[in-house]
Amino acid sequence: MLRDITLGQYYRADSVIHRLDPRVKIVATFAFIISLFIVKNFIGYLIAGLFLAVCIRLSQVPPRFIFRGMKTIFFLLIITMVFNLFLTAGEPIFTFWKFQITKEGIKLAAMMGIRLVFLITGSSLMTLTTTPNNLTDGLESLLGPLKKVRVPVHEISMMMSIALRFIPILMEETDKIMKAQMARGADFESGSIINRAKNLVPLLVPLFISAFRRANDLAMAMEARCYRGGEGRTKMKPLIYKKRDFIAYLVIVLYLVLIVVMGRILFR
Amino acid sequence: MKEMISTDKLVFEYIRRDEEGNVEGITRAVDEVDLRVKQGQFIAILGHNGSGKSTLAKHFNALLFPTEGEVYIDGMLTDKEENLWEIRQEAGMVFQNPDNQIIGQVVEEDVGFGPENMGVPTEEIWERVDESLKAVRMDKFRKSSPNHLSGGQKQRVSIAGVIAMHPKCIIMDEPTAMLDPNGRREVIRAARALNQVEGITVILITHYMEEVVDADRVFVMDKGRIVMEGTPRQVFSQVEKLKELRLGVPQVTMLAYELRKSGLPIPDPILSRKELVEALKACR
Structure with missing residues (x-):
């Protein structure tokens, strides 16, 4: 029945990731996405992949739920990879008619592919483990400082x-x-x-x-029912950081440091 | 006893305007209504569609303001800006459509909405949500989504949402109009329990006659005016007049009325099946 549709794609489970504060998950997802754009080599992707795999494992969400989200970007993925493969200038490996595949092209296409897959996987892990309600609460709290510049x-x-x-x-x-x-x-x-x-x-x-x-x-x-905007309003379920949330923040920081350091070492 | 609601020559006019904003016509929805409700009473307001009963009800919650005349809720004048939020807290309101008044995505969050707006501290919100859900016997469903509940259950959640604000008075604007008979019974039972157990003043607006037989006082409205007033017994004894106003009387009362007309010595009026049985026994 229509009444049963679940919004977003929340997967009900009781895991560490599910219990994390939504703010932590939003920040972590952003950090992860940024890290994907910092990374320039395969070792970096290996670290990102491992980090993601550990998170998926901890979340108890069956992998097929996570990869279901991939279907929607399948075409985008193929197109991106094909364009990168054929249109990158560099040392040619293989040529026919007007097309040529270069070494740089293969490398770039593979990186783009991995980047997109990780990006989608990372963000769907967030929506799979957070209820839409929690997500809006988290966003409200994270965007709180914007109230000062009159963003409602x-x-x-x-x-x-x-x-x-x-x-x-x-x-x-x-x-x-x-x-x-x-x-x-x-x-x-x-x-x-x-x-x-x-x-x-x-x-x-x-x-x-x-x-x-x-x-x-x-x-x-x-x-x-006395609604008059956010002013003077209290919360029934306020977001309060617990010990595990601080640990999670620490893990994210360590992950970012690791990514940056690996990039530096290998590019020297 | 203290007066919970009192209106003084209350008039409310809807102004219809054409596209340019010129006044096209004025409809007087409420016409010089004087009404007094004492604290702790169970009041019913009857009337067919368009009789002005919903418009009147919206004045009790300061959602509408009188064109002429005055409305006092617990001694506070509704026109005054500074009284607004206190009035809305003291006089809660339950509306007709159960889907359009539930804000939360989970039952308990919806019940907590009112107290959140009032700035009640978190722990107290939880206490209030617990007690309100128990009062309408919906505590089993606290984690459910409102979309999975029946109409009667949704309406009880709405009532709980109002109780959580600790009102002195609950105004119910046709809360049963969209419900099936079962849901109707659930809601009326909840309303009566509130009145008797918690001592909350209840104002029930309805066009189902069966729901008002236990009320302390009944007001009948027609064309914006109060045309009849009294205990259910006094009002339902005037079957002819009610018929003129296109309102029925409870089925038992109707039956007793017809029986009396055809010559049976049945006392006037009969409000319940039990009374009718007793009266018929006496006829033998």
Whole structure:
């Protein structure tokens, strides 16, 4: 049923990674992505790969869930690798017609491939082990300093969590409206793309109206429950760093140091 | 006893405007309503669609402000800006559509939303969430997603969300309109328990007659005015007048009324099945 869809792709388990503070996970993911762009040699990638593998192991998420995310970038991956393979200038190894494959090309293509795979794996590990709710809380807290320059951080995170709550409801509603229109002879499946897009109008109009009505009701319900923005608000589930979170930060710092040092040593 | 809600010649007008913003017409949704509710009472407001009962209810929570006249909640005037948040904390509100008033993605987080807004310290929020969920008997579902609950359960979560703010008064704006009979019973039972156990003033707005027979006082609205007022017994004895207002009476009351009309000596009015049985026994 539509009500059962899980947003993002959270995988329920009780591992060390799951229990980490969301802020730690967001920072770690960023650090990991940055590290991928610092690295210039295969030993660096080996370290990054090992680090990632250990994290996946600790998270208890079955690898097939992690690689499922790869399907979506498969084409991007192939295209990137092909372009790098053929269009890099350097010492040619293999030539036919106008194309040539160079030594540098092979190296660059392989690096790009590994970089992309690691990037996607790393970020899906974060979304797999953190509930959308925790993620918004973490973001709100991390972006907190931006409040000083008048970025409405609390409002943005509130909007995100409301959107998350209403997505399944609106999906169900779409389904209902679609069935109601189909019962009266609407056709959503055949015809050219333009025709199909046109046929969506009788679906979108009622959906929008209902979404606005819901927004209005919800705003009133929030006001009735004393909502007045982030000012003076307390938290039921405040984010508090525990010992394991500090250890995790330490691990990340060590990992970054290792990556940088390895790069230096090998490039001297 | 202290007065929880009192209105003084309350008038509310909706102004309809055309595209240029010129006034096209004025609809008087609430028309000179004088109403007094004492603390701890269970009040029902009846009326068919468009009778102004929801508009009236929104004044009790300072969501709408009177065009003319005054509204006092626990002695506080709703028009005054500085009273606004205290009024909204003291007079909680439960709305009709259960989906559109739940903010949290987990039941317990939704119940904690009100106290969070009020700035209640974290530990106390947890205590309040625990006691509120127990009061509506939803503590088993505290970790569930609201999307997996039935309508009646969702409405009970909404009630818990209001109780967690420790209100003196709960206004329920047709909380049962979108529910099946089972859900309706659950919600009404929860409302009655709050009134009797916690002593919270309850104002129930509804068009289901069966829900109001136990109320302390019933107000009937039509075209923005209060047209009948009294105990359920007093109001339901006027079957003819209620019919004129396009409102029914509870089924038992109707049956007793018809039986009386056809000559059976049944006392007036009958509000429950038990009373009818007793009355019929006496007829033999």
